[in-house]
Amino acid sequence: MAGMVIAIVLMVAGVFFLTVSALGLLRFPDFYARTHAVGKSETLGSILVLSGLAVYNGLELSTVKILFILFFVLIANPTATHAIARAALRTGLQPWTRQKAEQKVKGIKQP
Amino acid sequence: MNSFLLGITVFIAVLTAISLYRVAVGKTIFDRIIAAGLVGTNGFIILVLIGFLFQRIEMFIDIAIAYALLNFVIVIVLGKYFDRGGERL
Numbered sequence: 729m730a731g732m733v734i735a736i737v738l739m740v741a742g743v744f745f746l747t748v749s750a751l752g753l754l755r756f757p758d759f760y761a762r763t764h765a766v767g768k769s770e771t772l773g774s775i776l777v778l779s780g781l782a783v784y785n786g787l788e789l790s791t792v793k794i795l796f797i798l799f800f801v802l803i804a805n806p807t808a809t810h811a812i813a814r815a816a817l818r819t820g821l822q823p824w825t826r827q828k829a830e831q832k833v834k835g836i837k838q839p
Numbered sequence: 840m841n842s843f844l845l846g847i848t849v850f851i852a853v854l855t856a857i858s859l860y861r862v863a864v865g866k867t868i869f870d871r872i873i874a875a876g877l878v879g880t881n882g883f884i885i886l887v888l889i890g891f892l893f894q895r896i897e898m899f900i901d902i903a904i905a906y907a908l909l910n911f912v913i914v915i916v917l918g919k920y921f922d923r924g925g926e927r928l
Contacts, residue, residue, distance in 0.1 A: 732840065743847055746881065750854040753861050753877060759869050762861075766873045774884055777847075781887060784840070790896045794887065797900070797907055801880065804911040808876055811918035816869040818923050 735784035742776030745769050758824030759816055767809035774801050841892065848888040855881040872917050879910035 752765025775798055782794045858881070861874035883906040890899025 736843065739843075739847055743850060746851060746854055746884075749877065750858050753858055753874060759867055759873075762870060763873060766877050770877055770880055774880055777851075777884055778887065781891065784891075785896070790900050793900045793904065797883070797887070797904055800904075800907055800911075804907070805876075805880060808911055808914035808918070809873060811915055812869055812872050812876075815918045815922040816867070819869075819921065821867060821869065 731783055731786075735780045738776050738780030738783065742773045742778075742780060745773030745776060747773075749773055759821060760813065760823050763809050763813045767806045771801060771805045774805070844888055844891055848885055848892065851881055851885055851888070855885070868921060872914060872921070876910060876914045879906065879913070883907050883910070 746769075749765045749769035752769060753762055756762045756765060778794055778798045778801070782791050782798070785791045785794065855878055858874055858877050862871050862878065865871040865874060883903040886899055886903040886906060890896045890903070893899070
C-alpha cells in the first residue's frame with residue numbers, strides 16, 4: 729500500500745514536469761531557451777514517471793528493464809539536446825535578447 | 840490504479856499532441872529537431888504505460904527500449920548533419 733502511494737506521488741510529479749516541459753517548448757521565445765525545457769524538464773519528468781512505474785511493478789525482470797531505460801534517458805536526453813544546441817551555435821543562430829525584441833517592437837533599425 | 844494509469848496516459852498523449860505544434864511551425868530547423876525528440880521521449884513513456892494497461896509489460900518494455908535507442912541515434916545524427924548548416928556529410 730505504501731509502495732502504491734509512493735508510485736502515485738512519483739508519477740504525478742513526473743507528469744507535472746512533463747507539462748512544464750511541453751509548455752516551455754511552446755512558449756519560450758528562442759531556440760536556446762527551448763533547449764532548457766527539453767534538456768532538463770523533460771529528463772526529470774520522464775525519470776520520475778519511469779521510477780514511479782518501477783516502484784509500482786515490484787521486484788521483477790521488467791523492473792530492471794525499466795531502470796535501464798531510466799538511466800539511458802538520464803544520459804542520452806541531455807547529450808542529444810547539447811549536440812543540437814552546439815550545431816545551432818556553429819551554424820550561427822543568434823541568441824535572443826530582450827533588447828533586440830524591444831527594438832523590433834518600437835521599429836528601431838538594428839545596427 | 841488502472842484508471843489512474845489510463846488518465847496519465849491520456850494526459851501525456853495530449854501533451855505530445857500540443858508539442859507537435861512546434862514540429863510543424865518551428866522557426867528554425869533546430870526547433871523542429873528538439874521538438875521531435877521530445878515527442879519521441881513522450882512516445883516511449885506512453886508505450887511503457889500501455890504495457891501496464893494491457894498487462895503485457897515484457898513485450899512493450901522491449902519495444903520501448905528500441906524506441907529510446909532509436910530516438911537518441913536520430914537526434915545525434917541530425918545534429919551531426921545540420922552542423923555548420925548542413926553542408927558536410
